[in-house]
Amino acid sequence: MIRVGIVDDDALVRAGLRTILSSANDIAVVGEADDGAGVPELVRRERPDVIVMDIRMPRVDGIEATRLLGADSGVRVLVLTTFQLDEHVFAAIEAGASGFLLKDTPPRELIEAVRVVAGGDAMLSPSHTRALIERFADSGRDARRAEARALLESLSPRExxxxxxxxxxxxxxEVGARLFCSEATVKTHLTRVFAKLGDTNRVRLALLVRDAQD
Structure with missing residues (x-):
């Protein structure tokens, strides 16, 4: 079972998300919080695999709550937003979120997104990944290029x-199909990649590769 926590300041939204996610036979909604301030306690008490997190909340927003969780928590964050790729989404990805969804995402896609994130993939299409990359492409390019290349030099050719x-x-x-290896092998290599880079976020890895190639 995929253990999911829901964090949103709107009780009706939380109820709707719980109903949708609980309809899947492989997902269990294990807890809720009405503000980012409640995330640490939710994680400590229920140990969710994924948190579906609203970005805009009155006290501690989803960005800060994601940042406070950190990569070491092992919890993957799927942020909810009203607008595609606004500045809050960029900030959430930088803070460590594994992807984002619009609040009007159809139920079936929401369920699949939770499965994707729980499985270790990022819930971002290639077009969204490119948009994120382009968003950060113009600031501090030279310094980022040197830093990115130095980090990537620690990887083996396969990694x-x-x-x-x-x-x-x-x-x-898809990576396994391209490189003629199993999905399990890809996951093993990615674990090593993230360990060497000191990160566990696929989107930030994409930004790092782009910086090195720029």
Missing amino acids: LEIAVAVAEGLSNA
Whole structure:
């Protein structure tokens, strides 16, 4: 079962999300919070695999709550937003979110998004990944290029191939098909990549690869 926590300041939204997600036979909604301030306690008490997190909340917003969780928590965050790729989404991705959904996402797509994120993939299409990359492409380019290349030099040739494929927005299964290896092998290599880079976020990996190639 995929254990899911819901964080949104609107009780009706939380109820709707719970109803949708609970309809899937492989998802269990294990807890809720009405503000980002409640996320640490929710995680400590219920140990969710995924948190579906609203970005805009009155006290501690979803961006800060995601940042406070950190990569070491092992919890993947799927942020909810009203607008595609606004500045809040960029900030949430930088803070460590694994992807984002619009609040009017159809139920079936919401359920599938939770499965994708729980499985270790990012819930961003290639077009969204490109938009994120372009958003950060123009600031501090030279310094970012040098830093990115230095970090990527720690990867083996195979790990670098996988990092580049992930940067193109491919899922683990798609990377495996391209490189003629199993999805499990891709996951093993990615674990090593993230360990060497000190991160566990596929989108930030994509940004790093783009910076190195720029």
